[in-house]
Amino acid sequence: MKTALLLLLLFLANSGSAETFVPYTPDSLKKGDWVEIESVHYYPYVAPGIEEKVPWRAENIRRVTFRATVTDLDERSLTLDYTFKNLYDCRNEAGKPGFHYFDSRYRQDFTFDHEMVGKQILRVTYDRDSRKAQTSDRQETAFSYSKSYVPFGVRQAGLSAYPGTAVRDSLPLDKLLAPAAHALLTGWQEDGMPRLTQDTRVIDASFALPPNTEFTCSHVNFDLSDDSTVHKKIFIAYPTEYKVGERVTLLLTPGDSITQDKERFAQTHIRHYQGRGSEQNNIQYSFRRFADIYDPNIRSLGPITPDQVKKAFQTRDSLFQIALEKDFKHLDPYWRKVFEHSERYFEGTFVLEFYMRATDKQAWQESGLLDWQAPYFASVNPLIDFAYSLQKPGAATYYYFLYAYSIYKRQEFKSDNLCLNKQRKLSPQEEYSLNKQLFSGFPKYIVTGSTLQQLMHNNMLSEIEEDYNDFIRSCPDTSLNNQIKRTYDKLLPFETGKNIRESGLMIADSLHLAEGSDRKYILLFLSAREQGLPAPSLQNALDFKKSLESEGLASIVQLELYSKFQSNNAQRVKPFKAISDLQIEELKQRGLGTMTILMREDGTILHRQFTGWEFDPKPALAIIQNDLKREDESFNDFLKGFKEGVLGTLLIVAIIGIVYYFRVRGKQKKERNRRRIRELELRAIRSQMNPHFIFNALSSIQNLINRSANQEANKYLIDFSRLLRKVLATSEKKLVPLSDELEQLQLYLKLEQLRFPFFYSLTVDKNIEPDAIEIPGMLIQPFVENAVKHGIAPRGTGEIIIRLSLQDQLLVIDIIDDGPGMETETESGFGIRAISNEFEILKDLYNTEIGITIENRQKKESVSGCHVRLSIPL
Incomplete structure (x- = not known):
């Protein structure tokens, strides 16, 4: 009872910190907004393994997805265009050991009559007052396709579909979509969710849909001393893995409401959850009770007999079944199938891997473990089972199986193919x-x-x-x-051909590269292993030095090895250099880890290898010898050309080149000076923006201190210091990752929320990869600051919406507030004026124009506020 009361108090304490949801209404719709609609048809379920009532199963179901996009609107009417997005169809019949399967996302593997993806099916114009459909432009569209037959289980022949055994089918898309389209606006509920016809539902939108799932969990980062609790309410359309913090992944089903037992974690470091959806999360964090192979001999890398594997499987299966029947008997049917499939894929992977390692393959073949009718092969369907796969490391057995199977088939192909030598x-x-x-x-x-x-x-x-x-x-x-x-x-x-200087690695400054020298070589080895270079790798480096000496190349090849070294290797590593923590961090941030690069002494790269130092010296020596030979041949060709009179031609070309050089030199010098001036102007603008931003933040702290809000001021200072470090770290960079910019932006908004109790939302389209996109630093923040200053501060409350999307190779950033709007077109702060100047300089320097529009929402919407849109070419 005490535990339940504690959990209730914890939930109430944190519910205030959860994001507040503001329902989106048909009146909020604007041009470009979209909604995805899914139409579901359930076939009679005759396949084993899961109950028919599971709504998100992958078998015996047909899912058709449409997208409705606002293409036109005015005060009286609203027009939506409905386009076809995807069709998934999977059905089996009684007495047939397989599925008839189709998925339009993988159009190269399946056939259909016409290219339908993205094609308009329906256009509907609605009355904005009554929300009823006024006119409808419907195209009669039949989607014809062929479902390939996929047998149950894994086949020795491979996992591709059988193209010769297909079933033709068709679907009238227009008739299927019309009822849902006509009910889209009239069925829009006050909670912000459109309720459609039976077997049709909204699964995604360009705006936030009402939360249908919530959770509370703590200690979500690697620093376990940080016991901060995260409480969120989110919308999900399907069962999903949801990443919380750095170390927690929750398994969520629509409708779940789970709470972590924080007290138990503090005492035992074991995660335990309560509430609806708790069982699939408790079983995933208890998975190692039956996920490990318990026979110690199984864990070794030595030869393993089939009898050992069978015994280990019996133990594992027994522990798994006991766990399901005793501790997790109320497990959701969908997640039960997920874990049952994970077990089968684990066993199949185990058999394939150890068979490939085995020396006595005959014993394995006679054991029955490699029988393709065994449960771990016959009861899975990789083409379909990705719907039940877990991506969390340690549980992603579906993916491990696919990799192991592909390696097995490649080895089998080599051994069975008479045209390939087994060793090749x-x-x-x-x-x-x-x-x-x-x-x-x-x-x-x-x-x-x-x-x-x-x-x-x-x-x-x-x-x-x-x-x-x-x-x-x-x-x-x-x-x-x-x-x-x-x-x-x-x-x-x-x-090959790139220069190490251009890579941006800090280590390049330590190599003492020689300008114009290409007859000497550097072999660079970098290791980011914090625990030190392993002894075998060090020995390989020492052996390579000996190989250079024996080949007579020691005088022209310089071995540069940068790593951390174990204390027992202190005497052996004197020729090499210790890598700094800063350089290790740089390698990790760039995802480089350990690498070997062979280059000329001027930094020109000849070869590289991004693995550990399992380095065979022969290929490197061969590359050096070939490079020397190529240069010698080039020199001989020059001498031959000289003898044949080519020198005269070269002299004429040289004279012409000199004249041309002096003619354009002045222009180039002027252009370089102009670019340098513009770059200095750009740096000057950013140097002004940072103090301006710092001044505004310090003013906020002063305001809190004047109100004697010391606790809030302390919290503000901590967050402000984090934000300041990030701003200063990126201030000298021309471009910064979008993920860094968004992190800075959220820190800034949280700071401003200490001053004003306003709400904000930040949404990023799923097709945007923030880590892979770079933009100018401090680009968004001035516009958000302006929204706080003009939209929030005068009233002390309000809402700011920030939305990022991709449109025609443009990164579009919308910043919307619900304040009074701008009284004049020139009403903007220093930050916006500085950014506008920066746009002009960036356009001049890089021939890239960043679009910007700032307008009052009253012009196009019946609400107050300001709407800023930035358009950045990618």
């Missing part, structure tokens, strides 16, 4: 292409994406350029594409 390594193109043939749908892109990332780290980008372009062009998953692009951009500065 597959080329990057062969490896990538083979995965494309093995898989289809989502599994194909997750595995080929993983393979492509490994290939990018182990090969020069030029070697896999064709595969990279193929993946970016064909993969429909934005998050996977962005991940691959980030890896590509991270490695691009270290390509």
